[in-house]
Amino acid sequence: MTALTGLTIAEAARGLAAKSFSARELAEAHLDAIAAARDLNAFICETPDVALDRADAADARRAAGGALGPLDGIPIAVKDLFCTEGVPTTAGSHILNGFVPPYESTVTANLRQAGAVMLGKANLDEFAMGSANITSHYGPVKNPWGPRDGRDLVPGGSSGGSAAAVSARLALGATGTDTGGSIRQPASFCGIVGLKPTYGRCSRYGIIAFASSLDQAGPMTRTVGDAALMLAAMAGHDARDSTSAPLAVPDFAAALDGSLRGLKIGIPKEYRIDGMAAEIGALWDKGMAWLEAAGAEVKAVSLPHTRYALATYYIIAPAEASSNLARYDGVRYGLRVDGATLDEMYMNTRGQGFGTEVRRRVLIGTYVLSAGYYDAYYLKAQKVRALIAADFREAFREVDVILTPTAPSDAFAIGERMDDPVTMYLNDVFTVPTSLAGLPGISVPAGLSARGLPLGLQLIGRPFDELTVLKAARAIEDAAGFPAGPPTP
């Protein structure tokens, strides 16, 4: 690990501006780190040629006096759910075997436009379905904070490769996507910052869909400030996504500092769930104290429909997924496993192309949308979703930001909790309500568990008020004094 890989994006940007090192040197340092850490399995596809080309282009721009901004020359990892032109894109699934998109997702195009350098495509749960990065066709990702008790740990999921890469100093930042917690939960497990913006803040164009009404791209970085820089480059209205918000992107990074005086922080009592680990509760209390010390006022709020959120999510997300994944039929791209009849070809292709978890969710989704069950499941879930969103609206009349834990535990071992999907789904208990309401949420590393593993706190804001969320997160970051990274072996 060289010094260059230990920088934040902001520090690296200053170093590049001061010509202390070149974008090529920065990229090479990270490519070396990636090569040395292949054991983590954080990347499905490394793209050194792309990285060096783009780094050279960044250096050339800078030499010509035309540097683009804080991300010009910054090496990042891209979750392999973003379609990248000319670079294989898998969604962690066998069914997209051999698929090379002839187009670029809007978010990665925006990052490219800002000069960011793609190092490779980060591993993830298959089609972003998972909370432990163990469902990828390309194998599980290891949490760089592990092992513990002789067992490798999960990095969380679904953006597990992105989180591991940023945590292990393989990239200065990474793109993630969050449907029910897929940015925030792995950020918590890997001790980094993960921001899920408001639904509609980042375009979904070119991101392989899991659940369209929930999917949202966001940055995964080592500091709150870096998240602000990256989000500014990723976000923006896109006419190619009808659900993208026609709003200007604020200068997030410029407004982070300053007192929290007058800011009201809500503590939802329903999040103090039965059987919550004491250390999670204690960390939450610490978070309140830190924010109070920074000038904010902490008050209790109620989000009464919280207990229905997980069930609601696990109806809506699979329902949309069952339809979104219908296009992987072996007809036009990706895997095709022949059969004697059309139906057999479908069954062979989808049976062999999708893993167990994806098949499970497609089946659940098909079931809840089917005739006779639609009203009882999907329609009712939509109603509850509206109630959950109303809970937040009500709470945000009284407070500006809501503080909760990000996940109910620290990272667990690979292989644990795999026999019972419902226990696995509980990982998302604190992140799912925010997703259902479409609100911005951030996980910021706040402390270590008894086992010395990272724990994050989540801050939730009003729609399109990422600014306040980032500001409060910065206060936690300042107060927490979280270690710079996983202990090096």
Add this chain to the structure above:
Amino acid sequence: MTYLIHGETGDWEVVVGLEVHAQVISCAKLFSGAATDFGAEPNTQVSLVDAAFPGMLPVLNRYCIEQAVRTGVGLAAKINLYSVFERKNYFYPDLPAGYQISQYQHPLVGEGVVTIDLKDGSTREIGIERLHVEQDAGKSLHDQDPSRTFVDLNRSGVALMEIVSKPDIRAPEEAGAYLRKLRSIMRYLGTCDGNMEQGSMRCDINVSVRPAGENALRTRAEVKNVNSVRYVMQAIEREAERQVGVYESGGQVVQETRLYDPGKGETRSMRSKEFAHDYRYFPDPDLLPLRLTEAEVDRIRQSLPELPDDKKERFIAEYGLSPYDASVLVAERETADYFEQVAAGRDAKAAANWVITNLFAVLNRKGLGIAESPITPAHLGRLIDLIGNNTISGRLAKDVFDIMADTGGDPVAIVEEKGLKQITDEGAIEAAVVQAIAANPGQAAQFKAGQDKVVGWFVGQVMKLTKGKANPQQVNEILRRKLAE
């Protein structure tokens, strides 16, 4: 006339509702920018959205919505300011996304009405249940290879309007009149070209029968994808007869999808597996609900042209045409425009006669549309003027008309060139009359003996002598005078 099927047990009434899929006239598809031209090379009009590549998202083409609203207004229907696109899920190779984006619970257009014109000059109102907007699927080509099916996605994503009638149709003739009227309205509006052969208008038929006098609806069968007005009428007749047969032999009609085989003149059941779908409709999360404002709808309403029904009424009132002639002339906007140009400042009934009787015959014979007519409205008008001012006789006018049809020439020039101008000179006609009488003393004697009929024979003789150009009225007068001398 009530249409009834006379069965062995009594008379049966036919109850029909039609679902018409009309392709929206627009340059681009409903949710992508790909082109929509008919007959292009396979898979040359396909965007990544139409082929459902990973991460591709639909973006609504507002022009298609405007076209559908225009159609809704033309059907005197309620325009819903709030409507929702939903996904209709099923697997088929020519449906790339595995779902069709359609409207289900909240269609763009609600109830409306189509007034149909029947042969006896009467009209009937057929209710419209709804109109919704959806995308078309691609085309599976089963005949290109012995073992494989090829897929052409050119049509995938093209905007369709599904127009659902109420079960108000009671006869095959009414179904034909309904389809023709619907097509006529959409052509006036420029929202669908109504070309059934090219598939830009397709029809599913819901048919049931019931004993005459019974009020409740019985089980219906759906005859899918019938592609001409004539076949629609035949299919209804055959399917209704089949159902009467089923009931009368003690059976029950089952709700099912059937196909019409025009060769055999019968409908037959599709294997149930092919349509045993649970479409799992749900609102498409990639698209926001469609919201229109009253102002937008009003703007479209204001921009509507005069529609066939209004035009028909005006033709009756303004030109004194019969309801039948008026309905024939307004069926196509181009025909109505043509007629109005001919009729301007002239005898409108004569103009209507020339267009309906003579021009239509020529166009039919030559297989041309009115837009390609070799006879311009100005020329036809001039021909009528030549008759009106006695330059040519009605009989000669028909000859001139035939020349016009073949050459596209100006009737004034044709009359001049061929020397067809009517002879109205008293002296010239008298000379011919005298010649005819002198050559036929026997017939002249018959006249004197009181046989008046022989005058007609003499007219023919005079016409022969003048090559048909003599003014017939003058010939008649002069003949009578001279014969009486």
